[in-house]
Amino acid sequence: MNGKKMKPALKTGLCLMGLIVLLAVLGPLVYGYDPYAQDLTAVLLPPSGVHPFGTDQLGRDILARVLYAGRVDLSLMVLAEIAPFTIGVFLGMAAGWFGGKVDWVITLLIDTFIAFPYYLLVIVVAFVTGAGIRGIFITFMLVGWLLYARVAKGMTASLRSQEWVDAARLQGFSDLRIIVREILPNVLPQAVVVLMTDMTGLLVMIVMLGYLGIGISAPTPDWGTMIAEGQTMMTSAWWISVIPGIAVVLTGIALSFIGDGLADLWREDGF
């Protein structure tokens, strides 16, 4: 529609995301405060030159904790997407390529689990597996692949009917080779666009579990537990809860701009 106009969005998104990743990776090394160090002479200090984002009820520096939590949350977000992304793309391609019974089963699974109340499932699984990251990995592997499978299936089915695919088959190339060498490169861009939106959802979920006390557990800083820690002091020390939330929102904005920008870019290229 207005793809040319959207390109600044992609640039903005990439710059913002680059900055966030850089801060999370290098920030804790460069910044002088220890995210765990308590200082009972400096509790609940508002943002100032010494503590740019203030301190919490134990006198810990909020900036140091936000930076360190970024490492924890962002790496978890990326790691937990690997399995669902891979599984989804391959199941979707299999459904689109082979059709018939394979397609029927995978489509049924997709249609079924789309309606699955998985917000709830995440909470319950996290509860059972105990506070920590295991629950996030398990549930996300169970339900996270759906969207990728749906996109990959649609794309593969439409590619399959094209002439060059027939040509490749006539040349005697195996199904696997055609799928990996010809279909996959066409499916990946679309799946990556979905990935950008999905990562934000996953990040919000990770943060939510931390907030509820069933995600990343207490001493390790995580944006969600930080928001929960500041909740009761919202009126007197807003910065404890507000700042980690802003970190989540900024990540969401960056991913969203990248996703929209990529979608526009690739649409112009005819994907």
Next chain:
Amino acid sequence: MDSIQTKRNTEEKKRFRHWVRGALFRSLLVIVFVMIAVFFLIRLVPGDPAVMVLGEHASEASLEALRERLGLNLSLPEQFVMFVKNVFLKADTGASIKYGVSSRSLVFKYAPVTLLLVLMATLITVAVSLVLAVLAATHRDQLFDHIIRVIPAFTQGMPVFWTGLLFILLFAVHLHWFPVGGLDKGMLRGLTLPAITVAFGQIPPLVRSLRERLLEVLEADFVVTLKAAGVPSRTILFKHVLRNAFVPSLMLFSVNLSYLIGGTLVVEQVFAVRGVGKLLFEAISNRDFPLVQAIALYCAVFVVVISLVTELIAHKADPRMNK
């Protein structure tokens, strides 16, 4: 002419029935999956669930009693059969360990508040989304439309509990428009800010999709014809365009329902509303297994039934969808 019409009608009915059968089957499948998940959850716990509930220092006798109560002394298939039988034949989802009463009575006791909150959030979501989407679509590529289109990027990463805290700070603490939390000042007054919080997260993506749908209809041939025939644009919008956007919005609602319910449960926690969400998180911190299982099951059934009904209405309203 007449026979063609009848033939088309029976054809449509056949397709609709076929779709209904498929939808019922899928819904049932979801419920079965949820039951299996809920059943096996307690078996996934590393170690002895009885120890996990009662703690390391519980006596062997009390552990044994709890195992018997939870049916853990039976073999796995026996346990599963008992679980399914109890749920389907007696609507019995087990007794809460903490409160000692049936989990069903607890869920039913807390459900009305949550249902009211869900209803209020839904009404706010639908009303605001419709107005914003219509304004954006009718002012295409103007400033308002551009703003509407970038808003989802900003709200997408807002955790619902965080938005809730900000709203409390702004609307309750500073502006005194709403109570800070709880329902002491009356149910509707207490639930308004939580409902707005839940709706706030739902509105932007809904507006975005609705806007696209409205634009499609606005550019459709029949609308162009109506315009050319001199029908006032207001009449076109309300009589024709909105009606055509109704079905896709229903489908969107159905897809978003599980997020809506999840968001509601978490928001209750922020505003200290004593609903099913509060019950769930209390049950979690009390390690009250049967209660957690029951809440998960009831919520799942609720989501499945409501989305089935929504889709049914959508398919009834638009026969083109029954393919």
